[in-house]
Amino acid sequence: MVVLSVMPIQFLFYLFCLFNLQLTVFQNISRENITIVDTKTLFSLIDKQDDTLRVFNFWATWCKPCVQELPYFEELNRDQKNKKFILYLVSLDFKTSIDKKLKPFILKKKISSKVLLFDGGNPNDWIDRIDPNWSGSIPASLVSLNGKKIFEEGEFENLQSLNAFIKKIYK
């Protein structure tokens, strides 16, 4: 009798735990979508010496041409899904607008690519390190592969021009 009365409670408790677990996992996924990175972390990704093709797109929610070209990057990411390829959408949004602007934007536009929020301090210390030809205007994109890098400032008009730019890394 005692055992029987305890059983449902245990069962309920088990359900409760399961529910909590799922909730935690779900929250982690949505939180993981945006990772805040500093200069050291960003450059460790850019300078990685392996055979994974890495594309870094510098953008912000407040930058109109950036937002316009994002669908091409999303498409690229889907196309390259099973290859040694990582796309990083490096957001230069302000740290104070992560919850107000960046997160709602990612949800609304259903962004599935990896979003990094770059908190790099004084831009004069890192713009030239990304590429000496970068004036600091966005959008701008960088491709890295096994120590080799190519860079372009300005937006891409379509997926073809984006792909053409990326292919330059193999030349």
Next chain:
Amino acid sequence: MKKLMYAFLMFTISLFSINAQGYQIGQTVEDFSLKNVDGKMISLKDYKDANGYIVIFTCNHCPYAIMYEQRIIDLHKKYAKQGYPVIAINPNDPDVVPDDSFEAMKKLSKKKKYPFAYVIDEGQQVYPKFGATKTPHVYLLDKNKVVKYIGAIDDNAQDIKAVKIKYVENAIASISAGTNPDPAVTKAIGCSIKKKS
């Protein structure tokens, strides 16, 4: 002959660099005539007593330009009386960004009580000569219209309280002291200048 060849080479290189990137440090700026928010045409030569010029490419709509609005006003208030006026130039095509139209510029100038000239680069002929690529983008000129400093106003757009280096103010101090600013060029994030594609 060798000297001539060298001069020709340098001339070609300088031509190329003007075309490719605009004015570099040490180059002399060609005067312009652009319409101010009060309807009058503004040129550098109008500033008779200038010891230099703080030319800033900026606009209405860009979040970075907005973050620097007050700092640009403060720059003019502090330095115009020392002979370094701010001349703000909106380089954007209003057809691409309606918020940067001449009418919108007039409104903003009135609202913020801009104490400096806020002119429009109608036809977008001036900003490419400078090589400006974004807003805000500062070109500090000396008395002879020679470019002495190019880049950011300071080292922190987002947080005025966290500013450690005031690049433009330091550069003005250098010019006033008769030395060259160091750094002479800095880089910052900004909104790209909008033109018809």
